[in-house]
Amino acid sequence: MKSLYSLSFFTLFFLFHGRGNAQSTMPDSAVLKKIMHIAEQTANRFVPDKRTAIFEWQPADGSYHIQTTETEAKAYFLQQIADNHISNAKVTINLLPDSSVASYVTGIVNLSVANLRTAPRNQAELATQVLLGTKVDLLQKKDGYYRVRTPEGYIAWTSASSVTPVSASALQQWQRSKKVIFTADFGHSYSAPDEQSLRVSDLAMGNILTWDGIAGDFVKVQYPDGRQAYIRSGLVRPFDEWLGSRHPTAENVLHTAKSMMGLPYLWGGTSVKGVDCSGFTKTAYYMNGIIIPRDASQQVLAGQPIDILTADTLDVTKALSNLRPADLLFFASGKGRTPDARITHVALYLGNGEFIHSAGTVRINSMLSDAPNYSDFETRTLVAARRYIDQADPALQPISQHSAYISQTAD
Structure with missing residues (x-):
């Protein structure tokens, strides 16, 4: 990325x-x-x-x-x-934030996936994405776009129609309200508790909405912008219950990662609609309760360094010995393996020399040259590894403690 x-x-x-x-x-x-x-x-x-x-x-x-x-x-x-x-x-x-946002310095995403761009125009490069129900900081408004800051600190522009500005009291009410999280890969919400009724919107894994009751096999929900809709109850879980069940173990992170097998690569993507390499690793950890930095060059600065090199060259024997499942592997462009190499790619280690990553599609490759799924390291060079599991690092933020999702004000 x-x-x-x-x-x-x-x-x-x-x-x-x-x-x-x-x-x-x-x-x-x-x-x-x-x-x-x-x-x-x-x-x-x-x-x-x-x-x-x-x-x-x-x-x-x-x-x-x-x-x-x-x-x-x-x-x-x-x-x-x-x-x-x-x-x-x-x-x-x-x-920033400046007077262009008036007193509304906070917004909540109201699309299944909001696209954030490098400039306030549709033609600008896709920088990242944010999921429905995510709180963002509003920094500036210009030409029908908001410049926002995401929970991991990333700053970019999104269409004003993607975000509902909220007051401090409205944010607190939203954070304290009973919510549900969409746990299926994809789906829809409906205008009535009937899948033949008019659709309200599409939904993607990780979307968060306010719970507003039960109607038969459906849950009634409310969007940040006030729209009401119905979702099949089997596709959502109570947010608090889901959050309490998040255990960011290697097994769980890799289970989420494997559930995204075959997804298309999308530059700037961080959702099941498409992911870039760091958006893939970010999503795998997010769905297990941890917010990690956005880009590969930021992710390589977090967690515990793992020794996989000898004389600035990948040492496969050392890597196989030191790496654990769900460690992050970092690659640099070109053939050089210098310590300060520019990081351009990231993957999740599976074990036995294999890793899963988004490259064309989400797929599994191996660092072992005799493996049938060996990846060519001449153009994508492995230069570093980091461990996130069980690491205390301010850059690795539990959702359960983050002000974007949980009220920080005492009841």
């Missing part, structure tokens, strides 16, 4: 410098260079990962507009401007 990045400060500089009608209002080049340096310094210090925090700089007609999610970054930038005695530049800083 590719990282989500903003335009670099140098790109923004040259875009601005090249505007013919801006030359007369552009500040002295030394001042511009100094401001650019301070902006880059601030971003590097407070926003090391642009997928989970924002510090964007946009010069326009002699002024400098900055927006950021980081209060400390704003304070640091302004202090640096003052310390460098820069007084002839007009700088405005927009701290």
Whole structure:
């Protein structure tokens, strides 16, 4: 899964410098260079990962507009401007969430799968997905899109129709309400307790709705946007009951992973409608009660490192000895196995040299060269492994303790 990045400060500089009608209002080049340096310094210090925090700089007609999610970054930038005695530049800083979302800084996803994109337009690259019933932070609204932050911290844009903004009291009420989770792979909700009635929406594994009663073989539910519907009772479980039954053992994680065999690869996908490599591992752990980082390059930083290399080269004997089922395997592009190699792929280890991953489809391959399902490591090189099972790591967050799903306010 590719990282989500903003335009670099140098790109923004040259875009601005090249505007013919801006030359007369552009500040002295030394001042511009100094401001650019301070902006880059601030971003590097407070926003090391642009997928989970924002510090964007946009010069326009002699002024400098900055927006950021980081209060400390704003304070640091302004202090640096003052310390460098820069007084002839007009700088405005927009701290997110901003006034475009008014007082509604929280939303709940109301589609079975909401698509999040790298920019506020339909043609933009798919960055990730979020499931129905998931709370997101609303940071900004623009051109019919919300910029949101997901429970794992990922920031991207989704259509305003995908999310229902809620007040603090409405969020608390939703979190405390009795809910159900859809546990089948796919399904539908209906306008009446009858599968011949008009459909209300499609449903996907992991969707969460408010429970509103029972009607025969159906459960009556309510969507975040207030729609009411009926779902076959055998396709859902009470959310609290489901959450209490989550035991993120290797066996359970791999059972979920194998249930996704054959799903198509989808860049940015994190649902049973299609998954990319890290969306696949994320879903396997999520359905067992654990929220993990979104991208492979983030996932490789979590959990316990497992030694599988000798002299920066895969040592199959060592790997077979040290790896356990449900460990995550990380691959880098190219042939080099350097310690700082760029991670581009991730898989779940099954045992006996085999792993399951999303590559074209969700499938099983082997690291053993004589196996019939051997995967070609010339183009997808195994460089690292991490263990998530039974690891205490702030990056591995239990759903049962996460504010996106559970009320943090005492009753």
